Amino acid sequence: MSELLRAQGLVKDFKVPKQVGWWGSDSVRALDHVDLSVAEGETLAVVGESGSGKTTLGRSLLWLDPVDEGTVTFEGKDLAKLAGRDLRRMRRDLQMVFQDPYASLDPRLPARDVVTETLTAHSKLSGDALETAARGLMQKVGLDPAMLDRHAHAFSGGQRQRLAIARAIATKPRLIVADEPVSALDLELQVQILELLKQLRREMNLTLVFITHDLKLVRGFCQRMIVMKDGRIVEQGAVEQVFKSPQHPYTQELLAAILPLPVMRARG
Amino acid sequence: MSALLQVDGLSLGFGDAPDVVHGATFSLEAGQSLGLLGASGSGKSLSALAVLGLLPEACQWRGGRVLFDGQDLALLDAGARRALCGASIGLVFQEPFTALNPLLRVGDQIAEGLRLHKGLDRAAADREAAAWLERVGLAPGASRARQYPHQFSGGMRQRALLAMALACGPRLLICDEPTTALDATVQAQMLELLRRLQRDLGFALLMISHDLAVIRAVAGRAVVMEAGQVVEAGAVDSILQDPQSGAARRLMDAYAVL
Numbered sequence: 257m258s259e260l261l262r263a264q265g266l267v268k269d270f271k272v273p274k275q276v277g278w279w280g281s282d283s284v285r286a287l288d289h290v291d292l293s294v295a296e297g298e299t300l301a302v303v304g305e306s307g308s309g310k311t312t313l314g315r316s317l318l319w320l321d322p323v324d325e326g327t328v329t330f331e332g333k334d335l336a337k338l339a340g341r342d343l344r345r346m347r348r349d350l351q352m353v354f355q356d357p358y359a360s361l362d363p364r365l366p367a368r369d370v371v372t373e374t375l376t377a378h379s380k381l382s383g384d385a386l387e388t389a390a391r392g393l394m395q396k397v398g399l400d401p402a403m404l405d406r407h408a409h410a411f412s413g414g415q416r417q418r419l420a421i422a423r424a425i426a427t428k429p430r431l432i433v434a435d436e437p438v439s440a441l442d443l444e445l446q447v448q449i450l451e452l453l454k455q456l457r458r459e460m461n462l463t464l465v466f467i468t469h470d471l472k473l474v475r476g477f478c479q480r481m482i483v484m485k486d487g488r489i490v491e492q493g494a495v496e497q498v499f500k501s502p503q504h505p506y507t508q509e510l511l512a513a514i515l516p517l518p519v520m521r522a523r524g
Numbered sequence: 525m526s527a528l529l530q531v532d533g534l535s536l537g538f539g540d541a542p543d544v545v546h547g548a549t550f551s552l553e554a555g556q557s558l559g560l561l562g563a564s565g566s567g568k569s570l571s572a573l574a575v576l577g578l579l580p581e582a583c584q585w586r587g588g589r590v591l592f593d594g595q596d597l598a599l600l601d602a603g604a605r606r607a608l609c610g611a612s613i614g615l616v617f618q619e620p621f622t623a624l625n626p627l628l629r630v631g632d633q634i635a636e637g638l639r640l641h642k643g644l645d646r647a648a649a650d651r652e653a654a655a656w657l658e659r660v661g662l663a664p665g666a667s668r669a670r671q672y673p674h675q676f677s678g679g680m681r682q683r684a685l686l687a688m689a690l691a692c693g694p695r696l697l698i699c700d701e702p703t704t705a706l707d708a709t710v711q712a713q714m715l716e717l718l719r720r721l722q723r724d725l726g727f728a729l730l731m732i733s734h735d736l737a738v739i740r741a742v743a744g745r746a747v748v749m750e751a752g753q754v755v756e757a758g759a760v761d762s763i764l765q766d767p768q769s770g771a772a773r774r775l776m777d778a779y780a781v782l
Contacts, residue, residue, distance in 0.1 A: 305707040306678070442563045442734040447778040469707045476782045513712035515737035519764060519779045 257295040260431060260463050261317060261350075266290040266326035268312055268487075286312040287323065288487035294431065299457065299464040301474045301495065303510065304484035310467045311355070313484065314433045317465060318350050319343075330431075348378045351424040355436040357416035363409035367394070370408055371422040378427050393422040398452060414445040418452065425456060431463040439470065450477050472514050475499060483507045526594050527551035528728050529575065529696055533588035536570055536579065536752075543586060545570050546752045554695065557722070557729040559739030559746030559760060562771070567752040568732050572698050575730075576613060577605045592696070611641040614689030614727075616682070618701035623685055624673040631657070631669025634688045641692045656687040660717060679710035683717065690721065697722075700732040715741040736760065736775060748772050 268287040274280050286309045294300055294317075304310040315321045317328060319335040328335045330346060338346055351374065354360035361370050371393045375381050381389055391401040397418040408416060417437055424432050434453070438446040450473065457464055466478055474481055475495055482492040483506065491504040502508045529552040536545040545567040552558045562568040573579050575590050577597060590597045592613070597605060617623045625633055634653035638644045644652060654665035660683040662668045673681055682702060689697060699718070703711040719742055722729055731742050739746050740760045748756040748763065748771050755769035767773040 305709060444563060444774055444778045447781050451781070471708060472782055509709055513709040515712065515715070515735075515741050517737040517740060517764065517779060518761075519776055 257297055259293050260296040261292075261294040261328070261330050263290060263292040263313075263317060263328045264326055266292075266313070266316055266328070267324045268309075268316060268321070269324055285487050287316065287326075290326070290487070290489055292317070292482065292489070294463060294465060296430075296463055297461060298480060299466055299478045301478035301481035302465060302467045302484060303469070303471060303474060303481055304467075305469050305510075307486070308484040309487040310469075310484050311435055312487075314352070314435045314465060314467050318347075318352055318433055320352070344378070348374075348427040349430040351427065351429040351432050353417070353420050353424045353432060353434040353437045355439060357413050357420060357440060360420055361408040361416055363407065365408055366405055367399075367408060367411070367419055368404040370419050371404075371426060373423055374426045389426070393426055396425065396456070397422045414441055414449065417441070417449055421449075421452065421456070425460065425462075428460065429462070431465065433465045433467065435467045436469070437466075438473070439468070446473065453477075471510055483510065526591070528554040528593060529730070530591040531571065531575065531588070532591070534571060534574055534590065535585075535587035536567075536574060537584050537586050538582055544752050545574070547588070548749070548752070548754050549588075550747045550754060550757065552696070552728050552730060554728055555726050557731065557743035557745070559736070559743040560730060560732040560749065561734070561736055561739055561746050561763075561775075562732075562749035563734050565751075566749040566771075568749045569700055571749070572615075572700055572730065572732055575698065576609050576615060577602075607641070610637065611692050612695050614692070614694035614697045616685050616689050616697070616699045616702045618704055624681055626673050629670055629672055630676065630684050634669070634684070634691050637688060637692050652691065653687075656691045657684065659721070660684070660687045661713075662687070679706055679714065682706065682710075682714055686714075686717070686721070690725065690727070693725075694727055696728045696730065698730045698732070701734070703738060704733075704735075711738070712741075718742055736764065736779075740764075 266287045267289055270284045270286050271281040272284050274282055290313060302310045302313060316323050319328060330350065368390050372386055372390050375386060375389055390404055394401040394404060399415060399418050408419065411419060438449045441449065456462060468474065478495050481495050481498055482489050483504065485506050491498060491502065491507045498507065499511065502511055531548055531550050534545055534548040535543050537543045548571050550558065560568045600608065631650060631653045634656055635649035638649040638652050654669045657668045658665035662680060662683055676684060703714050706714065715738065729742060731739050733739050744760055745758065746760050746763060747754050748769055750771035756763060756772050763772050764776065767776050
């Protein structure tokens with residue numbers, strides 16, 4: 257598999273206000289010299305808890321937020337050196353599904369506007385062609401095209417994530433960063449959305465970066481994983497290998513925190 | 525021997541719409557744990573609110589009874605109910621960020637209940653509040669008590685809510701998705717804390733969740749709700765190994781995929 261995306265030496269600091277009662281600000285290092293390589297066609301898990309830097313990493317990979325140090329190259333092209341039309345074109349290939357289905361969609365927009373948002377920005381489709389594309393996208397994510405007129409606020413959390421996924425795949429991207437795409441959902445819905453992503457990645461040969469704090473979702477969905485703590489990668493490797501034989505104490509702690517549930521596999 | 529909590533044929537609804545809880549029946553003995561398993565919209569949270577007398581005004585009580593310690597809760601007036609629930613039933617909600625008053629120090633919020641329900645004076649209530657914060661792992665209690673909710677992380681706020689719920693020594697603790705918003709390690713610590721406190725203090729526990737693994741961590745028995753009805757009841761491990769209801773089977777299928 258060839259390398260699709262590479263991050264080298266990423267550093268990102270955030271200023272946070274000092275404790276209540278003190279003036280000035282402190283600096284929090286969200287990314288501490290992070291190196292990462294994503295191969296074409298793979299699904300990589302980025303695992304970490306709140307404050308680990310995983311969301312910052314996801315956004316940096318897509319060049320959504322500037323980094324203080326380091327480079328990100330996509331298909332060998334340094335994203336820092338792209339500008340204007342080239343950068344916009346690259347954005348067609350690199351898309352994101354955000355964490356909170358209730359915040360990442362404008363609730364007042366009809367579903368049609370949500371799913372065609374990226375097409376409107378990156379293509380010249382309009383009128384009938386755009387409508388056809390919208391209907392196709394709805395079907396692709398398992399939603400009834402008749403719901404295109406409905407406003408986003410009328411959809412359930414699981415349905416909204418389907419809309420967010422439709423929006424992300426509309427430009428036929430090469431790579432999608434999904435930041436906790438199912439965390440806000442009940443377990444059954446989580447599995448349904450992951451099954452949808454599995455189907456889409458097969459059909460569209462997608463490379464996925466799956467950011468999550470929930471380790472139990474990783475095994476059935478990702479081939480490789482990295483574990484982040486305090487802005488650093490503390491462990492990485494094939495999912496099976498890391499689960500069987502975790503090296504870093506923090507990884508061991510995360511694995512131990514998975515609540516046991518002795519379910520019989522391969523049912524029915 | 526009558527159960528500590530007995531819910532019999534509870535039916536609730538809104539307006540002209542069909543029942544959102546229909547004929548729900550389950551019971552809980554003193555000192556025991558029971559899981560209430562169901563997806564969003566199954567009626568599990570409304571059933572808990574009915575026990576606490578905290579149903580939204582628009583919600584109609586269409587049938588059934590709730591007995592706590594043999595007392596029919598519907599027969600109590602608002603004041604008696606408040607007194608009963610405040611002192612005997614504790615509640616931990618899902619939303620650690622909204623259940624605490626952001627304008628009051630954490631210690632004051634715990635002390636408030638102690639002064640109201642146990643009649644402690646200000647100094648004694650403050651001491652007891654600080655002690656409770658330490659009991660839930662938030663040490664040093666006296667300085668934590670002086671902090672505001674925004675200075676606590678999500679996991680710390682849930683611990684504070686647990687302290688608030690247990691401070692008056694309730695005989696029944698109801699937890700509604702208490703760990704859903706928390707990271708995995710924080711969730712595991714919270715459930716471990718809950719188990720330890722239940723061992724030490726002996727309260728009965730009603731754990732409401734869509735996640736059977738969370739229920740299994742604190743309870744051996746569970747009832748399954750779907751579309752407002754109780755569709756299955758039994759030992760958690762029986763539901764795991766041999767689910768009878770459609771709802772439980774779908775959930776086990778989902779786990780098997782992971």
